[in-house]
Amino acid sequence: MSTPLVVVAKDSAEHKKWKYAQWLYLAGFLLLTPLVLEPFEIGKMNRALVLSVAILAVNLVVGFNGMLALGHSAFMGIGAFVTASMVQDENWDYWQVIPIVLIVGFIMGVIIGLPALRVKGLYLALVTIAQAAVFPTLVNIDELGIAARTGGPNGKGVSEEVIAPDFLQWLPGVTGARGGSAYRYWIIVVMIGITLMLVTNYLRSRPGRAVLAIRDNEAGAAVYGVNLPVVKTMNFAISASIGSLAGLMWCLDKGFVAGQDFTFLLAIDLIIGLVLGGVGTIQGSIVGGLFVVWVNDLTKRISIPLGLYTLNGDGPLAKAIFGLILILFTFFAPGGIVSLARMVQAKLIRVVPLAPSGEPIQPIESFDPGMESTRADAAMKLSIAGPVCLAIGWLAMNINSLIVGVFAFGFRMIILFAPVAVLVATNELKAHAEGKRPDSIKGPANTARLLGLLGTAFVIVYAAQRFILNY
Amino acid sequence: MQRVALLEVSDITVRFGGIVALDDLSFTMDEGQILGLIGPNGAGKTTLFNVVSRIYDPTQGSVTFDGQDLTAMSAHEISRVGVYRTFQNLALWPGMTVIENVMVGDHTNTKSNVLSSALRLPSMRSEEADLRDRAWAALDELNLTDVAYSPAAGLPFGTLKRIELARALIANPRLIMLDEPASGLTHSEVDSLAQDIKDLRDRHNLTVLLVEHHMRMVLGISEKLVVLNFGRKIADGDPDVVRNDPEVIEAYLGSS
Numbered sequence: 001m002s003t004p005l006v007v008v009a010k011d012s013a014e015h016k017k018w019k020y021a022q023w024l025y026l027a028g029f030l031l032l033t034p035l036v037l038e039p040f041e042i043g044k045m046n047r048a049l050v051l052s053v054a055i056l057a058v059n060l061v062v063g064f065n066g067m068l069a070l071g072h073s074a075f076m077g078i079g080a081f082v083t084a085s086m087v088q089d090e091n092w093d094y095w096q097v098i099p100i101v102l103i104v105g106f107i108m109g110v111i112i113g114l115p116a117l118r119v120k121g122l123y124l125a126l127v128t129i130a131q132a133a134v135f136p137t138l139v140n141i142d143e144l145g146i147a148a149r150t151g152g153p154n155g156k157g158v159s160e161e162v163i164a165p166d167f168l169q170w171l172p173g174v175t176g177a178r179g180g181s182a183y184r185y186w187i188i189v190v191m192i193g194i195t196l197m198l199v200t201n202y203l204r205s206r207p208g209r210a211v212l213a214i215r216d217n218e219a220g221a222a223v224y225g226v227n228l229p230v231v232k233t234m235n236f237a238i239s240a241s242i243g244s245l246a247g248l249m250w251c252l253d254k255g256f257v258a259g260q261d262f263t264f265l266l267a268i269d270l271i272i273g274l275v276l277g278g279v280g281t282i283q284g285s286i287v288g289g290l291f292v293v294w295v296n297d298l299t300k301r302i303s304i305p306l307g308l309y310t311l312n313g314d315g316p317l318a319k320a321i322f323g324l325i326l327i328l329f330t331f332f333a334p335g336g337i338v339s340l341a342r343m344v345q346a347k348l349i350r351v352v353p354l355a356p357s358g359e360p361i362q363p364i365e366s367f368d369p370g371m372e373s374t375r376a377d378a379a380m381k382l383s384i385a386g387p388v389c390l391a392i393g394w395l396a397m398n399i400n401s402l403i404v405g406v407f408a409f410g411f412r413m414i415i416l417f418a419p420v421a422v423l424v425a426t427n428e429l430k431a432h433a434e435g436k437r438p439d440s441i442k443g444p445a446n447t448a449r450l451l452g453l454l455g456t457a458f459v460i461v462y463a464a465q466r467f468i469l470n471y
Numbered sequence: 472m473q474r475v476a477l478l479e480v481s482d483i484t485v486r487f488g489g490i491v492a493l494d495d496l497s498f499t500m501d502e503g504q505i506l507g508l509i510g511p512n513g514a515g516k517t518t519l520f521n522v523v524s525r526i527y528d529p530t531q532g533s534v535t536f537d538g539q540d541l542t543a544m545s546a547h548e549i550s551r552v553g554v555y556r557t558f559q560n561l562a563l564w565p566g567m568t569v570i571e572n573v574m575v576g577d578h579t580n581t582k583s584n585v586l587s588s589a590l591r592l593p594s595m596r597s598e599e600a601d602l603r604d605r606a607w608a609a610l611d612e613l614n615l616t617d618v619a620y621s622p623a624a625g626l627p628f629g630t631l632k633r634i635e636l637a638r639a640l641i642a643n644p645r646l647i648m649l650d651e652p653a654s655g656l657t658h659s660e661v662d663s664l665a666q667d668i669k670d671l672r673d674r675h676n677l678t679v680l681l682v683e684h685h686m687r688m689v690l691g692i693s694e695k696l697v698v699l700n701f702g703r704k705i706a707d708g709d710p711d712v713v714r715n716d717p718e719v720i721e722a723y724l725g726s727s
Binding site for chain 2: 356
């Protein structure tokens with residue numbers, strides 16, 4: 001294992017600095033999105049985030065519990081139709097529908113999970129494929145008032161418009177042309193934040209560990225007291241509940257739901273996102289949702305500049321390119337995007353856990369010697385990467401505005417390295433002042449810090465410029 | 472005062488189709504005893520483990536532990552009466568870290584549910600902190616704290632075996648069944664393992680049912696031996712007597 005850029009003890013001051021930097025970056029990313037993207041792109045972002053929640057639901061069952069269940073499009077559909085009907089027919093507010101949707105999803109999960117989870121592997125896959133396949137036809141049933149509630153083949157629109165109340169007008173983007181979609185973006189972001197927190201807590205404690213134990217070795221789990229059918233069904237029902245919540249968010253975002261939206265094709269999209277993001281990782285679900293929507297979008301547009309059009313306006317090579325990307329991922333990053341990100345992270349930082357005594361389980365100092373110049377060099381490369389990516393993003397926007405979304409998205413991911421460079425370089429200079437580094441690192445570290453600061457300033461100026469242009 | 476048997480295996484027969492894996496097996500174990508269960512490959516030792524831990528259903532017979540009929544329980548209920556086991560080919564959970572594996576070991580005696588965990592209620596947090604400390608202590612007892620936060624995959628086989636032992640220990644078991652704990656270990660590791668098992672028995676008041684091929688180790692630490700051959704018990708009793716039994720020598724130790 002190569003030595004990473006920095007080694008910190010868990011919860012030390014240094015580690016906290018890195019954690020805050022991460023949170024700051026995430027906050028910046030979330031704030032910039034409604035500012036930088038065009039209104040129709042914010043809509044795409046919303047769709048991606050909604051898919052992320054559904055992928056998280058699939059991940060709970062497939063990734064964390066090892067049960068091959070493929071029918072979550074149906075749970076999304078249930079959530080979406082319950083929401084549409086309650087909001088349109090009963091005049092409820094969206095937030096009032098949330099508990100209803102969660103409970104309905106949970107009950108559906110128990111009803112389907114109890115019999116379905118008695119079988120495993122391909123058999124479970126088959127049962128849940130049937131679930132996904134049959135759902136779009138169920139909403140058309142003209143008995144029991146079902147079609148009246150769901151709108152049948154015509155779908156169901158929600159006439160109530162979701163706009164920001166006065167006291168939330170300060171949020172970035174929620175006024176003006178992009179108002180509606182940017183406000184819905186913020187609602188979705190908050191809901192995802194809460195969902196992620198609850199799911200993470202669940203997975204990282206006793207019931208979640210039981211779920212993972214079943215995935216890794218059922219016999220072992222049973223011997224240690226895990227009640228297999230109860231834990232599996234509970235986890236499946238929680239997953240169905242979250243899938244239904246994704247359906248609610250779908251309805252909230254689009255204001256229209258139809259049976260054709262929740263076919264097996266959607267279920268396949270969820271599985272693709274799951275695999276590309278990272279099976280069995282929480283972050284992978286979110287990344288997977290973003291990937292499915294944005295890369296699909298990119299592949300549709302990629303052949304248009306070549307003058308190749310199809311009747312529906314998509315590039316004719318879209319499906320082929322998307323398929324190629326899937327194949328490349330299967331070969332080169334079988335663990336998904338998250339596994340790639342973790343490889344990069346392992347090169348940047350290692351966090352040494354603490355023993356109950358509060359001491360790091362390995363001595364921190366032993367990682368230190370011999371790395372001085374390497375670290376400063378790496379910091380400088382990182383600081384250059386930021387502005388370069390920014391410039392590419394800027395250029396790309398002016399060349400072809402159609403792919404702005406993809407590139408704007410990409411460069412904001414990479415610009416992270418500018419603040420990181422500042423952090424690393426500052427640390428190195430501090431170590432130098434304490435006599436722990438040779439003089440040779442002073443020059444590169446200073447340069448790295450300067451470039452990093454420039455990159456960071458660039459982002460701020462850029463955002464400000466967009467803000468002024470747009471409002 | 473007569474000691475009452477802690478574990479009583481009575482007339483256990485297990486058939487897989489036409490094959491008789493265990494044939495009318497009976498023996499008893501006293502509290503605090505280390506019982507060595509030996510026999511050639513295929514004699515039915517692991518089958519017995521799987522019957523006691525309810526992975527297999529016996530065709531007939533019963534297993535009683537401290538007055539309770541284990542055959543009436545399901546697999547996940549066995550741990551409630553304090554019966555734990557390790558596995559011949561390991562049943563760790565490689566997707567989790569070592570310390571998390573050990574923490575699941577005490578699943579039966581911990582309470583946090585989905586709601587208290589998702590909301591991180593104070594009850595859950597104190598239980599979790601306590602559980603983590605006890606898992607650390609169990610790892611410390613087996614000199615495993617170095618790997619506490621490593622994934623439970625890709626570690627040496629001997630280390631993984633000891634992790635299984637730590638996972639069983641955290642739950643304060645009454646009976647612990649060890650399925651070939653010495654397989655894959657070097658000579659010196661086997662000696663220290665034998666000493667460890669004795670020490671752990673004394674410290675934790677364990678009763679140990681040991682399946683092992685390593686004869687020196689079994690004879691060294693067992694207080695009672697049960698010898699199986701083709702699913703049948705051929706000898707039962709004090710190790711020094713059993714090892715000189717002609718039928719045992721014939722079947723297992725080699726008739727030279």
